[in-house]
Amino acid sequence: MSIVADRIKRIKLSPSVAARAIIAELREQGRRVIDLTIGEPDFGTPAHICQAATAAMARGETKYPPAQGTVALRRAARAQLLESTGVDYPVSAIIVGTGAKQVIFNGLAATLNEGDEVLIPAPFWVSYPDMVLVNGGTPIAVPTTPATDYKLTPRALEDAITPRTKWLMMNAPSNPTGSVYTEAELRGLADVLQRHPHVWLMTDDIYARLNFTDTPTVHPLQVAPALADRTLVINGVSKAYAMTGWRIGYGAGPDELIKAMAILQSQSTSGASSVSQAAAVEALSGPQDCVTEFTRVFRERRDLAIAELQGTPGLDIVVPQGAFYVFPDCAGLLGRKTPDGKVIHSDTDLTHYLLREAGVAVIDGHAYGAPGTFRLSFAASLDDIRKGCAAIREACARLA
Ligand code: PMP
Secondary structure, eight states: OOSSOHHHHTOOOOHHHHHHHHHHHHHHTTOOOEEOOOOSOOSOOOHHHHHHHHHHHHTTOOSOOOTTOOHHHHHHHHHHHHHHHSOOOOGGGEEEESHHHHHHHHHHHTTOOTTOEEEEEESOOTHHHHHHHHTTOEEEEEEOOGGGTTOOOHHHHHHHOOTTEEEEEEESSOTTTOOOOOHHHHHHHHHHHHHOTTOEEEEEOTTTTOBOSSSOOOOHHHHOGGGGGGEEEEEESTTTTTOGGGOOEEEEOOHHHHHHHHHHHHTTTOSSOHHHHHHHHHHHHSOOHHHHHHHHHHHHHHHHHHHHHTTOTTOBOOOOOBTTEEOOBOGGGTTOBOTTSOBOOSHHHHHHHIIIIIOEEOEEGGGGTOSSBEEEEOOSOHHHHHHHHHHHHHHHHTOO
């Protein structure tokens, strides 16, 4: 009999963790590998944010913080949320967690009963289905296609809703596709949700500030404020402020939901690190030019990656509008043969080929709910992006 709970057997290790192990192994053998799998900014946390953490320690802010988050951070989050969603949440309706990831997890854990369905537009961030599964829910992937730039359509949403649907999860700009919704597109989706009052909306806005279009990311609540009484908004500091290791995220929503999440948190982590929360206050309330600069650098890298990959035979590429990933469709390469005669049957075969033959690590797309695709990250140096994308283009061209 296994010691491991059945609930845990439903889930698996994330593919980026698995990729990291293979890259380490190859590098140990002396192979040069360009790593385009990274899911975090390669910049250091800006100095003024680090200084705020040091100052908090010097002031003695090293005791248990309130389980729901410090009032200072919830106030700073309130201002950020007002700007991004148009909703003025009282601090009692805001909860701070150990990364956006834990806030999403808590939101699901606090609400899912066995068999409740959660709609997840595919391609999706790999963790969503597993977080639903471990909490007893049923993840329902709702496919999207390159024809709609991988965006959910009102028709697909309408068709996926059943009486058991509890949540629709949305993530824009998306990991892995970089898709960003327009106001009109969100209005179409909001109209469907308005016809189905039992469906709640969870928006994962972690990449919202890393948007390369001329207009800020539009939030569904700006388009349909009436949905606020059944929406959980999630955001955090990891991506926009290069603070992945500080582990601070936050969520805002109706009182009953946030209270349930706070109770759960009080019996699990007791809240996020006090020092990290002080740093996050400075991130949200201090100078914002670092975010502008990170976005400019990511846009430049996006442009380089697209320029290098464009025209690669067999790859169909939707230009990402935000976040830091390109998500090529490689269905056109399946069935082709490598120079040594091996048939590429799947995206996994292709990513293995790219790693072994081109020395470039990317992640196969089936983990994102999209077989026949792969994800490459441009959270890497311009030099690595140029060399890595050129190597991908040349290796793909060698497939016959
Ligand atoms: N949502 C998405 C879509 C992500 O890609 C990530 C990080 N990979 C997270 C949430 C988690 O963010 P955090 O570091 O704040 O937990």
